[in-house]
Amino acid sequence: MATLEDIARVLGVTKGTVSKALNGAADVSSAMRRAVVETAVELGYSRPRRGDEAPRLAVFITNMAYEHPEDFGYDILVGFRKMAEPAGYSVHVIPLTIELEEQIPYEQYMLRENYLGALFLGLSLRDPWLKDFETCTSPTVLYDNRVTGNPRVTYVGADNGEGLHLAVQYLAGLNHRRIGYLSSALGAYVYRQRYEAFFQAMRDNRLPCGKGMARNSYHQHICLDEHLPALLKQGCTAIVCSHDTLAQAVLERCREKGIRVPEDVSILGFDDLPLCESCTPALTTIRQDRTELGKSAYCAMASQIEGVAPSTFLLHTELIPRSSCAAAREEKLTIDDFLERPGTMV
């Protein structure tokens, strides 16, 4: 393993300068500090652990609310801390910005800030650090993102394949045969995976499913204004949504349009956010337990630190039946029926 002397030799400076640069001393220029950190990462240097200092784990969060108990990320953080802190780690939450990612490579940031490992929540496929994960050496756990071929990176998330299987199986048991799928854009790994899992679940349940039965858009208004009517026109008696907030918007739109849920169409969400209980009708959904997701992320991190290299750590999902799904209507029903129903359209 590389030492402070190795870094000093490469840069032609003293060991003291290297040490000061790594510890953020004020009398080292930022250019020198940068050169030292870059060289340290290139040489594979890791900081020695001081006996009195808790090892530090970073949780980077972006595109995800986490500060209040109703926020998606809140319970994930609680679960992670519940396992990491009793095990002797200090956990630091860092809002991640594109600016930070563009300013310094991931591995250099980890060394500079002295983090042993990191959990990422909310990364998108466009985040600049994503390419750094192909070669990074710090134990790294990604929630809902997958990187192939680097033993130091683990993907944790809900078992979306199981979740969509449970959803479609449940609706099939209620005699639904034409089931549609409405999704956010497939630019996020998790939405792409759920989209593919929907088709697999339809095949597993021997239900017909053309491409047009699964529709997606980044813009919610397109989902509501174009895709929802299109699915109803195709005769869907049930619609699975890629996430609860989209399902909630669909419930609202149906109410505006006089389409009764679940009598006319069954709606099913994914995530089991608190809103599922409070919306009308209460939303049937697939639960991913967020506290357990946080604990899973810690289990994956602990395995990494113990030298086992998990690629994927998926958590079981559960179907939570509420009021937004019911037996399929026997008569075929299309949106044209609603258009002809007097006084119900806005």
Next chain:
Amino acid sequence: MATLEDIARVLGVTKGTVSKALNGAADVSSAMRRAVVETAVELGYSRPRRGDEAPRLAVFITNMAYEHPEDFGYDILVGFRKMAEPAGYSVHVIPLTIELEEQIPYEQYMLRENYLGALFLGLSLRDPWLKDFETCTSPTVLYDNRVTGNPRVTYVGADNGEGLHLAVQYLAGLNHRRIGYLSSALGAYVYRQRYEAFFQAMRDNRLPCGKGMARNSYHQHICLDEHLPALLKQGCTAIVCSHDTLAQAVLERCREKGIRVPEDVSILGFDDLPLCESCTPALTTIRQDRTELGKSAYCAMASQIEGVAPSTFLLHTELIPRSSCAAAREEKLTIDDFLERPGTMV
């Protein structure tokens, strides 16, 4: 939680009889013992832990050699024990037979023998206990088998998707465009998964792949006598095999037939068994580290025991380049060329 009194009340016997039956006393009939265990499982009874007794974990093994260091299961057991025993568990290895599975349901066996959790190695899709896993309550870890919808069951294995991706990407980098896949029968979950992963990897690498490019059989002689010539006739310049022992048999058959590996055709295995280094030419393969697999199985078990419910725990794979793969021949080559080559066919 159910008590000894609850079991006694249901059966109309004394608490002492129940206790003796659960502890295998000789003066209780086998019929009574069976009734007690069945009732205990139905009521959800678990044994209280004695302070001086290490909690017991079972490892059930079937269809897999494990007694000698070169056996597939040996290192998996070593890895599992390396983590479980320092954590205070005693690990018991039990050869699993269809007779045992037909004689007593899984959950009753676990209670009778006082196991806290179990790891299964080598189960096939035909094993009778497989249906018990849909409802069991003991923490259960399955190597290379997946059960959907029961939070108490975790699937552990190598990341076959990653493995096939690495294999096809490597061959594509060697300019192979017609790549075939040769597999054991798809009755085992792991072979079905690798088979599907092969097609996915071909799509990801934008390589053409019809159904006929991936062939399988339970009988190795059919793989060698029918499928191998068929793949070569289709112009495959590389063949990925579902496991190393099949790849080894392919190497031998090629030698018999005067087909040069890797000059005429590249062969790639999966597993990285010790034979890969000793066969001629040494076999390029996808490594699943068996000691790490055993450790992964323990990590999954520990998560279950801590109350986190992982569905899937996959281990990273690695491509191990040896001598059985080389750049694709530029000229197109089919098996007919070999047939016309004098003196090389057996």
